[in-house]
Amino acid sequence: MSFLCQLPVATLCRRSAHHPPPPGAECRSSRAAQRRILRHRRQKRHRGHRSHTGGSQGRRFHRCEPGGPAFQPALLRAPPPVCRRIERTRRTATARAPAADLQHLIAGPTTPRPVAFPYLSAGFRSGRTKKRCEPTASWHLFIALSYEIVREILSDLVAEEQALDQLLQKIAIRDWKRRTPTNNWSIQDIVAFLASSEEFALRVLQEGRAPLVETETYASLEDFATSGIDRGRSMRPQDVIEWWRGARAGVVDALSRMTRSQRIPWFVDDISAQTFATARLAEAWAYGLDVQSVAETQLEDTPRLRHIAWLAWRTLPYAFKRAGHAYVPVRVEVIGPGYAKWVYGPEDSGQRIKGSAGEWCRVAVRRLSASETSLSAEGEAAELALLIASTAV
Known part of the structure; x- marks a missing residue:
């Protein structure tokens, strides 16, 4: 008894943890001191369990070794309460994070946060009191997926424009005056048109409808395009x-x-951001075909064609309306690079277009006629779609 009282407190508590004293033995340290010592050991063992660098802090005990989990009291084997609180707080914050913060987590810290989002009754919940509504987790997921889809299209848009840029760098300056067989433009005219078109699109994104009003001073859109080429x-x-x-x-x-x-x-008309980005991609790819014909090179089709194939099908109602015909749903089934199958339109439609995705896209951007391809059409509406299909929006 007197021997136990002469031992240090840390040694006494360590021995009592592994070899409890016999009934009736008393410990001079208070329960608060024991809890502090056990808390220190728990935190130390938690840090050591996560470390892989070795040393005294990084050593892992075998479960059957003295000091291992099988020999530890239940209090020491349980995860620290602080960690449980942090994990619970993290899950709650992720589920209820504002859309701006969720975008920040997806895209990284350099992406600016959006201005605002409309409060939809289906995606928000509110209590009985008149307080600010809180977005639900489903609404956050919808916003995250919307940003993800746009970024997927933008990544393909950047890749397509970069591929055209690299092709232009391989062409000698003296060849920039050579004419294309499609519209009798030179390579310099094509790049100038793309630059003026992108600059106008940027103004629309920044200023709204004001740049569109300025185009009304031109007799036609062809004159407006010619102004950029002349520049x-x-x-x-x-x-x-x-x-x-x-x-x-x-x-x-x-x-x-x-x-x-x-x-x-x-x-x-007003179009969605997804259609707008896809139209920029289709324009870069179409004029890239003209540059390839002048440079006498042929680049392989890429999976990026799936966006153009979708746009060609999506703009069919507008093409039918412009041609003065009533639109009948058409189903498009094409095979892309790597034997990928892309299907658009209702499954029960009797009007079908089948064939190669590359040929379908070239017909839509007016670089090939339907008679020059192996595309097959089932139904009168499908045959008419091959004649009037266009990616122009």
């Missing part, structure tokens, strides 16, 4: 390509802050 002809080829690079980077940056369903004013 590019007075510049050096190096300046024209830098003009295009700066404009397209601004468009991608502006679209990265939008969800796929946000509306953007455009020539015919």
